[in-house]
Ligand code: PSU
């Protein structure tokens with residue numbers, strides 16, 4: 001499983017995760033930028049625990065990925081989780097920041113792009129997050145497009161998410177995913193969800209009704225020799241969804257404030273998420289927790305189906 005040259009790479013895979021991978025048992029990768037930058041303490045750490053529990057309940061092994069002390073860690077213990085969730089100096093690690101953060105030895109929360117690249121490296125095929133990054137509104141002027149999209153196009157990892165984050169240009173995000181040949185599949189819904197809400201008005205061409213269908217599609221993607229991963233769009237549970245009018249007003253205000261303050265680059269997403277949370281009085285944060293946990297559950301089902309099918313069972 002270790003790729004060539006990886007001996008010089010400081011990677012520490014938790015024994016439970018490496019045992020599961022060696023035995024062909026289902027493993028779900030989880031990102032950690034959502035812990036370090038995406039949610040405030042203590043909700044971040046509590047959510048991370050809940051997400052791991054949800055993966056276990058479905059019979060898979062959770063592997064939260066982060067950078068600590070100059071090492072890539074795959075599968076975090078409680079101490080590492082709390083450190084990441086409380087370290088005020090923790091950095092946001094996208095794919096291009098991985099090597100640099102190994103050099104500086106900073107604590108790092110990995111985004112979708114970094115997590116997908118690391119999952120690929122250690123052989124984890126399914127991954128859960130809240131919402132992927134994507135094309136920002138106004139990208140034609142400022143070119144802000146998340147590194148998540150090209151990373152998913154290269155990493156061969158199936159990402160279960162509630163669509164892309166609602167403050168993005170969702171139609172533009174879907175267009176770019178098409179250009180990158182990344183399949184986008186609605187999980188039992190015909191529409192691309194908009195993170196805090198189940199609808200976006202954007203119809204998806206492909207809808208899967210079961211985890212098995214998605215696992216079978218992964219196997220065919222592999223057999224075709226395609227490097228692309230897939231996006232499984234799983235909407236927020238009905239009871240946790242936020243009214244779209246409320247969210248859109250909060251988003252408009254948050255984007256305006258980000259522009260006024262000249263926030264750019266990787267600071268944009270954490271800033272906007274935090275402002276939406278404050279403007280909605282915490283309602284968006286509750287929704288974010290609910291959808292992440294739900295995505296973890298579906299990711300575990302897909303990982304289990306993939307493990308079964310790839311063993312010919
Ligand atoms: N989804 C959430 N909360 C988050 C993120 C996603 O519910 O904090 C993070 C993910 O780590 C994602 C990143 O990869 O935001 C995207 O950042 P950017 O837009 O800077 O690429």
Ligand code: MN
Nearest residue numbers: 144145146265
């Ligand atoms: Mn960006």
